[in-house]
Amino acid sequence: MTTVAVKPATMGQALGRALRDAMADDPSVHVLGEDVGTLGGVFRVTDGLAKEFGDDRCTDTPLAEAGILGTAVGMAMYGLRPVVEMQFDAFAYPAFEQLISHVARMRNRTRGGMPLPITIRVPYGGGIGGVEHHSDSSEAYYMATPGLHVVTPATVEDAYGLLRASIASDDPVVFLEPKRLYWSKADWNPDAPSTVEPIGKAVVRRAGRSATLLTYGPSVPVCLEAAEAARAEGWDLEVVDLRSLVPFDDETVTASVRRTGRAVVVHESGGFGGPGGEIAARVTERCFHHLEAPVLRVAGFDIPYPPPMLERHHLPGVDRILDAVARLQWEAES
Amino acid sequence: MTVMEQRGAYRPAPPPAWQLRTDPAPLLPEAEPYRVLGTDAARKADPELLLRLHGELVRGRRYNTQATALTKQGRLAVYPSSTGQEACEIAAALALREQDWLFPSYRDTLAAVARGLDPVAALTLLRGDWHTGYDPREHRIAPLCTPLATQLPHAVGLAHAARLKGDDVVALAMVGDGGTSEGDFHEALNFAAVWQAPVVFLVQNNGFAISVPLAKQTAAPSLAHKAVGYGMPGRLVDGNDAVAVHEVLSEAVERAREGGGPTLIEAVTYRMEAHTNADDATRYRQDADVEAWQDHDPIVLLERELTERDLLDEDRRRAVREDAEEMAADLRARMNQDPALDPMDLFTHVYAEQTSQLREQAALLRAELEAENEADGAGR
Numbered sequence: 001m002t003t004v005a006v007k008p009a010t011m012g013q014a015l016g017r018a019l020r021d022a023m024a025d026d027p028s029v030h031v032l033g034e035d036v037g038t039l040g041g042v043f044r045v046t047d048g049l050a051k052e053f054g055d056d057r058c059t060d061t062p063l064a065e066a067g068i069l070g071t072a073v074g075m076a077m078y079g080l081r082p083v084v085e086m087q088f089d090a091f092a093y094p095a096f097e098q099l100i101s102h103v104a105r106m107r108n109r110t111r112g113g114m115p116l117p118i119t120i121r122v123p124y125g126g127g128i129g130g131v132e133h134h135s136d137s138s139e140a141y142y143m144a145t146p147g148l149h150v151v152t153p154a155t156v157e158d159a160y161g162l163l164r165a166s167i168a169s170d171d172p173v174v175f176l177e178p179k180r181l182y183w184s185k186a187d188w189n190p191d192a193p194s195t196v197e198p199i200g201k202a203v204v205r206r207a208g209r210s211a212t213l214l215t216y217g218p219s220v221p222v223c224l225e226a227a228e229a230a231r232a233e234g235w236d237l238e239v240v241d242l243r244s245l246v247p248f249d250d251e252t253v254t255a256s257v258r259r260t261g262r263a264v265v266v267h268e269s270g271g272f273g274g275p276g277g278e279i280a281a282r283v284t285e286r287c288f289h290h291l292e293a294p295v296l297r298v299a300g301f302d303i304p305y306p307p308p309m310l311e312r313h314h315l316p317g318v319d320r321i322l323d324a325v326a327r328l329q330w331e332a333e334s
Numbered sequence: 335m336t337v338m339e340q341r342g343a344y345r346p347a348p349p350p351a352w353q354l355r356t357d358p359a360p361l362l363p364e365a366e367p368y369r370v371l372g373t374d375a376a377r378k379a380d381p382e383l384l385l386r387l388h389g390e391l392v393r394g395r396r397y398n399t400q401a402t403a404l405t406k407q408g409r410l411a412v413y414p415s416s417t418g419q420e421a422c423e424i425a426a427a428l429a430l431r432e433q434d435w436l437f438p439s440y441r442d443t444l445a446a447v448a449r450g451l452d453p454v455a456a457l458t459l460l461r462g463d464w465h466t467g468y469d470p471r472e473h474r475i476a477p478l479c480t481p482l483a484t485q486l487p488h489a490v491g492l493a494h495a496a497r498l499k500g501d502d503v504v505a506l507a508m509v510g511d512g513g514t515s516e517g518d519f520h521e522a523l524n525f526a527a528v529w530q531a532p533v534v535f536l537v538q539n540n541g542f543a544i545s546v547p548l549a550k551q552t553a554a555p556s557l558a559h560k561a562v563g564y565g566m567p568g569r570l571v572d573g574n575d576a577v578a579v580h581e582v583l584s585e586a587v588e589r590a591r592e593g594g595g596p597t598l599i600e601a602v603t604y605r606m607e608a609h610t611n612a613d614d615a616t617r618y619r620q621d622a623d624v625e626a627w628q629d630h631d632p633i634v635l636l637e638r639e640l641t642e643r644d645l646l647d648e649d650r651r652r653a654v655r656e657d658a659e660e661m662a663a664d665l666r667a668r669m670n671q672d673p674a675l676d677p678m679d680l681f682t683h684v685y686a687e688q689t690s691q692l693r694e695q696a697a698l699l700r701a702e703l704e705a706e707n708e709a710d711g712a713g714r
Contacts, residue, residue: 067521074491
């Protein structure tokens with residue numbers, strides 16, 4: 001028996017490995033998108049796939065997102081399992097009609113006769129110095145569309161596990177990849193990846209007793225950093241990584257907030273009409289008698305995504321999170 | 335060589351060796367709509383095909399009038415009639431083989447029925463008891479599609495997938511003149527041509543997108559000319575000439591089957607009725623315009639030919655009429671029965687596995703239904 005090397009891998013590499021393994025395991029898995037073939041994707045996630053599986057399996061398409069998703073629908077109708085790449089969050093918008101009018105509702109429309117197992121990979125969020133149209137957090141649009149699963153990893157391990165689970169799912173999955181975590185590293189053994197988590201399970205990233213930070217994707221590391229900093233203030237914060245926005249893991253979230261009695265939702269997406277509103281409402285409905293303070297939100301401002309030289313003022317950071325934690329009515333306890 | 339590699343060289347030619355990548359001349363459509371009926375070629379048309387088309391067209395017309403009548407009786411929420419367009423609907427469907435796929439728009443119920451779909455199942459969408467009343471894979475008929483032209487990329491993807499698997503399958507995608515202005519029309523044709531997918535695009539140019547005439551829709555020489563820009567052949571055919579439509583469609587299907595790639599066909603026809611029963615066509619066109627097309631009606635054209643060749647005697651006419659009446663009577667009888675509805679179905683097919691949120695909502699609806707039932711019971 002050979003010992004397998006555990007070595008640092010990036011989230012981008014883990015995503016690529018997930019695609020590769022899925023394609024090797026199942027000949028019906030096809031990757032298509034802009035620049036995914038010869039170039040390996042603008043973030044290099046699909047690097048090597050065209051070479052290993054040929055360009056019938058990993059296909060550079062014409063530059064047209066509705067066409068990419070629309071043809072993927074037809075491919076899925078014929079029994080394939082397409083994984084499409086939308087190059088950037090804001091470039092996915094031309095595919096909205098296909099997503100909303102067809103991808104999300106084909107199973108329902110056909111009484112289960114024709115489900116569409118399509119994974120739509122969308123690099124999302126800011127913090128990479130991207131110019132206009134390269135940093136949107138579009139998850140609220142997807143969450144508002146019944147029939148889609150909406151999933152986003154925050155760790156290297158989850159990137160692999162959740163992408164495998166998404167591709168294996170018989171339902172369409174919008175798989176949101178936090179761009180600024182593409183280069184995040186963790187010790188990871190690509191030859192013995194962790195068990196594939198079912199979609200829909202949140203996880204407690206850091207256990208704590210004072211309050212719960214509910215977050216996902218790019219904001220998870222920020223919340224963990226905030227939790228460390230909060231120790232100096234005497235707060236022991238719990239951090240829940242939601243991982244899946246749809247379906248939403250009410251059970252894990254409710255259990256955590258009932259335990260701590262306080263909650264702050266943290267995300268990059270704008271607050272008004274954003275995921276935090278839904279999450280805060282769900283928490284309040286289920287935990288009202290356990291709450292010591294209103295559920296607060298720390299979100300991006302309700303503005304078009306700012307230019308790169310100003311984005312640090314927009315993105316929820318450690319200080320803004322701690323300020324919110326400070327407003328959780330601690331004085332009542334003393 | 336992979337299917338994708340068959341598309342040709344990836345590398346652009348170095349300067350200054352630029353040249354046209356395709357000779358556009360063979361892609362150009364006919365200068366005027368291709369016709370068979372009323373020409374010498376019609377004399378050579380297979381009598382069996384003529385009679386089959388005639389029987390199906392008469393049935394199709396009757397289906398249209400029956401469905402429109404059902405809207406007046408409140409049995410259909412809405413019906414977009416294809417009266418006047420039966421030749422396109424039926425001849426196109428008959429050009430397909432068993433294993434081929436049809437991608438219809440909401441006006442193409444007739445094509446689905448001509449392909450063998452149960453006439454009642456074809457009307458589920460328009461009755462409103464569910465969205466699609468049949469299993470698309472069983473019949474190889476995609477759901478009747480309401481958002482214009484959005485089913486065209488599906489046809490391309492399906493045909494491409496079949497080709498990748500080495501299966502002999504052609505997809506026929508149907509769209510109207512208005513639909514050609516949609517972005518998905520452009521993207522579907524472009525993908526199909528780049529991939530050389532075995533697809534046939536049939537545009538029924540019936541003159542109107544609800545109220546908007548073709549002149550406000552496009553400045554192209556013809557809709558068939560749009561094919562040239564994508565590098566695929568365009569064909570222009572008289573959409574009321576069932577024999578010509580059948581011939582042009584059959585050629586395009588055969589071409590796709592042999593690896594020749596997609597074809598764009600414009601069938602010139604006329605929408606004799608309003609957009610739907612809810613529309614008032616007198617607001618945007620004159621009765622005289624409609625009358626001018628009466629003489630060019632697809633059934634009239636076919637019957638002229640059949641009479642000329644002594645293929646349509648009184649017995650035959652009666653048999654065809656009776657067959658259509660029988661279909662209409664059956665449709666009427668079955669549509670006059672209330673469809674079985676189970677409100678709990680609303681939650682059954684959203685996801686493969688119901689989410690906890692949907693389970694909660696299903697429980698809420700179940701409780702409401704039980705309360706309703708109890709109230710009904712108490713009222714009796």
